[in-house]
Amino acid sequence: MSDFAVAIPLMRRAIYPGSFDPVTNGHLDIIERARKLFDEVIVAVAHNDEKQPLLPLKERLDLLRETAGKIDNVRIAQFKGLLVEFARAEKAGAVIRGLRAVSDFEFEFQMALMNRKLDAGVETIFLMPKEEYTYLSSRIVKEIARLGGDVSGFVPAAVAHTLSKKFARSHS
Numbered sequence: 001m002s003d004f005a006v007a008i009p010l011m012r013r014a015i016y017p018g019s020f021d022p023v024t025n026g027h028l029d030i031i032e033r034a035r036k037l038f039d040e041v042i043v044a045v046a047h048n049d050e051k052q053p054l055l056p057l058k059e060r061l062d063l064l065r066e067t068a069g070k071i072d073n074v075r076i077a078q079f080k081g082l083l084v085e086f087a088r089a090e091k092a093g094a095v096i097r098g099l100r101a102v103s104d105f106e107f108e109f110q111m112a113l114m115n116r117k118l119d120a121g122v123e124t125i126f127l128m129p130k131e132e133y134t135y136l137s138s139r140i141v142k143e144i145a146r147l148g149g150d151v152s153g154f155v156p157a158a159v160a161h162t163l164s165k166k167f168a169r170s171h172s
């Protein structure tokens, strides 16, 4: 092998896409696992006009920056449009998705194979969270917070604070 080939290390970069509406301890668990496998993990918040998020994009990004933005080799970003195009633009070879239960599988399987059709150079990698997070989703956290329940065991403190402010009006 020439010295030139040895001198250029390949950057292993992965994208972890999602709505993160809001980020939960389950997402953070997946980020922790992914960052041990890759040189850089880009946590990418999707602009999706069809989903109606509780939190505006900026707030979702700010909460991620606050909770995961300072972790070494993790970068917070946003993207619009096709995930594979974003992956290509970022020179990322992998997409990370979390698998909680069999119920996640069908949709994730379909997405992974479709993305492979769109770009065979992007591999989807599934990671499983710690058992205690397998029942956790942004949707259920929002539902508990909306009903006035305590979500502090499921999300970072900044997120619990944002949700309690958001729903305070409906309980006063």
Ligand code: ADP
Residues within 6 Å of the ligand: 017, 018, 019, 020, 021, 024, 025, 026, 027, 030, 096, 097, 098, 099, 100, 104, 128, 129, 133, 134, 135, 136, 137, 138
């Ligand atoms: P999306 O709208 O893409 O489903 P989410 O923010 O809900 O966005 O989830 C992003 C990714 O994180 C998905 O792969 C999802 O399966 C995964 N995920 C969400 N919650 C958890 C959790 N508690 N444990 C493991 N993975 C999770």
